[in-house]
Amino acid sequence: MNDKPIIRIKNAVKTFGTVQALRGVDLEIKQGEVVLIIGPSGSGKSTLLRSVNRLETLTAGEIRVDEDSVTDRNSDIRKIREEVGMVFQSFNLFSHLNVLENITMAPLTVKNVTKKEAAETARKLLKRVGLADKETAYPNQLSGGQQQRVAIARSLAMNPRVMLFDEPTSALDPEMIKEVLDVMLDLAKEGMTMMVVSHEMGFARAAADRVIFMDEGLIVEEGTPGDIFSNPQEPRTKRFLEHIL
Amino acid sequence: MAEIKSSRIEVSDGALIPDKGEHSLFSAWRLAFFGAIGVLILLPVLSPDPYLDIIKFIPDGILKTFEVTVLSIIFAMIIGLFTGLGRISRITFINRLATIYVEVVRGIPLLVQLFYIYYALGKMVQLPRLTSAVVAMSFCYGAYLGEIFRAGLQAIPKGQMEAALALGLSRSQAIRKIILPQTFKVIMPPVGNEFIALLKDSSLVSILAVSDLLRRGREFASTSFRYFETYTVIALIYLVITLFLSKLVALMEERMQHHER
Ligand SMILES: Nc1ncnc2c1ncn2[C@@H]1O[C@H](COP(=O)(O)OP(=O)(O)O)[C@@H](O)[C@H]1O
Ligand SMILES: [Mg+2]
Numbered sequence: 258m259n260d261k262p263i264i265r266i267k268n269a270v271k272t273f274g275t276v277q278a279l280r281g282v283d284l285e286i287k288q289g290e291v292v293l294i295i296g297p298s299g300s301g302k303s304t305l306l307r308s309v310n311r312l313e314t315l316t317a318g319e320i321r322v323d324e325d326s327v328t329d330r331n332s333d334i335r336k337i338r339e340e341v342g343m344v345f346q347s348f349n350l351f352s353h354l355n356v357l358e359n360i361t362m363a364p365l366t367v368k369n370v371t372k373k374e375a376a377e378t379a380r381k382l383l384k385r386v387g388l389a390d391k392e393t394a395y396p397n398q399l400s401g402g403q404q405q406r407v408a409i410a411r412s413l414a415m416n417p418r419v420m421l422f423d424e425p426t427s428a429l430d431p432e433m434i435k436e437v438l439d440v441m442l443d444l445a446k447e448g449m450t451m452m453v454v455s456h457e458m459g460f461a462r463a464a465a466d467r468v469i470f471m472d473e474g475l476i477v478e479e480g481t482p483g484d485i486f487s488n489p490q491e492p493r494t495k496r497f498l499e500h501i502l
Numbered sequence: 503m504a505e506i507k508s509s510r511i512e513v514s515d516g517a518l519i520p521d522k523g524e525h526s527l528f529s530a531w532r533l534a535f536f537g538a539i540g541v542l543i544l545l546p547v548l549s550p551d552p553y554l555d556i557i558k559f560i561p562d563g564i565l566k567t568f569e570v571t572v573l574s575i576i577f578a579m580i581i582g583l584f585t586g587l588g589r590i591s592r593i594t595f596i597n598r599l600a601t602i603y604v605e606v607v608r609g610i611p612l613l614v615q616l617f618y619i620y621y622a623l624g625k626m627v628q629l630p631r632l633t634s635a636v637v638a639m640s641f642c643y644g645a646y647l648g649e650i651f652r653a654g655l656q657a658i659p660k661g662q663m664e665a666a667l668a669l670g671l672s673r674s675q676a677i678r679k680i681i682l683p684q685t686f687k688v689i690m691p692p693v694g695n696e697f698i699a700l701l702k703d704s705s706l707v708s709i710l711a712v713s714d715l716l717r718r719g720r721e722f723a724s725t726s727f728r729y730f731e732t733y734t735v736i737a738l739i740y741l742v743i744t745l746f747l748s749k750l751v752a753l754m755e756e757r758m759q760h761h762e763r
Binding site: 367 | 661662675679
């Protein structure tokens with residue numbers, strides 16, 4: 258991990274009509290850092306994550322990935338999105354494409370790669386997520402855990418510098434959670450910069466450099482997993498942790 | 503939990519039979535279909551005059567009916583695609599334009615539209631009758647298909663677009679590569695039903711002197727004065743064609759449901 262922040266979020270504010278989803282969030286994430294975001298439902302975790310690749314447009318504030326401004330309307334958001342992978346709770350695999358095509362689609366469409374190169378990369382990634390034998394399967398023939406691993410491979414195929422995970426295991430049956438977390442753990446060990454919304458304590462302790470507790474659109478408390486889980490300072494953090502532990 | 507939902511869309515106005523789940527030997531569809539074919543075969547055998555003459559006179563009309571229908575559905579699909587995209591567009595002007603088009607077309611009887619387009623076009627350019635007929639039918643059905651495209655586009659879970667955007671695709675790339683291929687799949691059965699409806703409505707173009715199935719019947723009847731016999735045959739032929747096509751659509755629908763596990 259080096260000290261240069263790769264993501265810089267300054268005073269992020271987002272309102273949906275009368276709902277204030279984000280009320281001024283400041284956050285810097287260093288290259289190679291794994292940051293876990295926890296907090297009650299509706300506290301703005303997804304909105305924060307989705308603002309980083311501009312799936313949501315901030316009402317006020319600024320977000321930069323490296324030197325590129327995400328929030329500047331004139332910046333080329335597609336270039337930034339190539340650098341920032343995202344994994345969704347509901348997988349969102351392209352249902353009309355098979356596994357290999359799911360992974361090669363974006364590189365073939367937006368990058369200058371040949372079919373052969375794209376397929377080679379895809380096969381390497383499939384091996385890495387343990388699904389080398391599934392390349393011709395369609396998403397509806399896969400279990401949830403398998404789909405999520407393909408979704409991770411699909412993001413990695415763009416060779417991103419940052420990965421965003423929005424509750425990647427909450428739609429999964431318990432027995433499939435581990436296979437997805439293991440892939441994420443590997444990724445963390447290899448030095449990927451990760452922003453992860455998840456309440457998986459095991460993953461947090463094993464991989465997170467920092468845990469952030471959000472409530473009502475604000476960061477209430479942050480610290481190492483040890484600090485936050487064993488020795489929370491804020492009453493709201495304590496109450497929340499009692500609730501989920 | 504935001505599981506990916508199966509994206510089947512329902513559009514009313516489809517064929518009544520075949521009714522799914524009705525598989526007995528004497529299903530309504532079988533009775534109607536084979537009954538109609540039986541009568542069409544029996545009539546000329548039992549009473550060659552005039553039925554055999556009618557049956558010999560009609561086939562050109564059937565071809566013409568299919569020509570009008572197929573050409574119209576192709577153009578209507580193209581219009582419908584852009585109308586559907588327009589209906590979900592965030593650009594107000596385009597959205598309004600598409601909506602007005604749909605409302606206007608839905609508010610005017612097809613026969614009136616046919617007359618209007620035929621004579622309005624006729625004032626500006628002299629088009630072959632078949633062309634005018636196809637233009638009018640496509641214009642009208644483009645609006646209906648536009649609504650089917652809109653429903654189909656909206657039936658695609660929004661996570662599909664988000665995943666594509668998150669990977670760095672532009673909106674139009676995402677629509678072309680991800681949204682439209684899935685849309686085409688879900689709208690196949692309703693489009694099939696529109697094809698059947700269009701085929702039936704194409705009988706209206708006989709008014710414009712396009713010699714479709716109905717027109718051929720009229721020509722035969724007006725020279726032979728065998729009105730009842732002629733229109734019996736015409737009606738039966740339309741029935742056999744539409745029942746056959748309805749069955750195809752139903753099979754298509756069934757196969758699609760199979761595919762969705
Ligand atoms: N597209 C939207 N339209 C309206 N309100 C939204 C939208 N997305 C999120 N919200 C609201 O913003 C708040 C924060 O939501 P979210 O970021 O999804 O929370 P979390 O991911 O922590 O559960 C919630 O009150 C939610 O209802
Ligand atoms: Mg959320």
